[in-house]
Amino acid sequence: xxxxxxxxxxxxxxxxxxxxxxxxxxxxxxxxxxxxxxxxxxxxxxxxxxxxxxxxxxxxxxxxxxxxxxxxxxxxxxxxxxxxxxxxxxxxxxxxxxxxxxxxxxxxxxxxxxxxxxxxxxxxxxxx
Numbered sequence: 001x002x003x004x005x006x007x008x009x010x011x012x013x014x015x016x017x018x019x020x021x022x023x024x025x026x027x028x029x030x031x032x033x034x035x036x037x038x039x040x041x042x043x044x045x046x047x048x049x050x051x052x053x054x055x056x057x058x059x060x061x062x063x064x065x066x067x068x069x070x071x072x073x074x075x076x077x078x079x080x081x082x083x084x085x086x087x088x089x090x091x092x093x094x095x096x097x098x099x100x101x102x103x104x105x106x107x108x109x110x111x112x113x114x115x116x117x118x119x120x121x122x123x124x125x126x127x128x
Contacts, residue, residue, distance in 0.1 A: 009047060010047070013040065013043055013047060079113055082113065085106045086106045086107050
């Protein structure tokens with residue numbers, strides 16, 4: 001049980017962060033919310049350093065490949081959702097002019113994510 005106890009901390013950190021973030025946002029306290037995020041980044045960094053010092057393997061080729069595939073699929077889904085939201089908001093904004101800003105925001109996000117994907121693909125094709 002002692003060997004697995006350190007892994008439990010890896011699940012507690014995001015759960016505690018989410019809980020504290022919900023409370024901070026419910027209170028309407030933006031500085032506290034940003035403080036919670038900064039604290040979570042710090043605690044996560046310290047935790048990963050502690051685990052590395054213990055000699056635990058956090059990632060190997062298999063986990064790196066899984067991370068790459070999940071990131072690729074997530075990006076594909078995000079681009080598809082943004083594309084459908086752009087089309088839907090373009091149609092709806094003709095009837096409801098208040099949705100025009102949401103349409104422009106969705107369009108800008110879709111273009112930004114697509115340019116980021118193309119730019120990073122070009123960068124990594126040259127580096128690797």
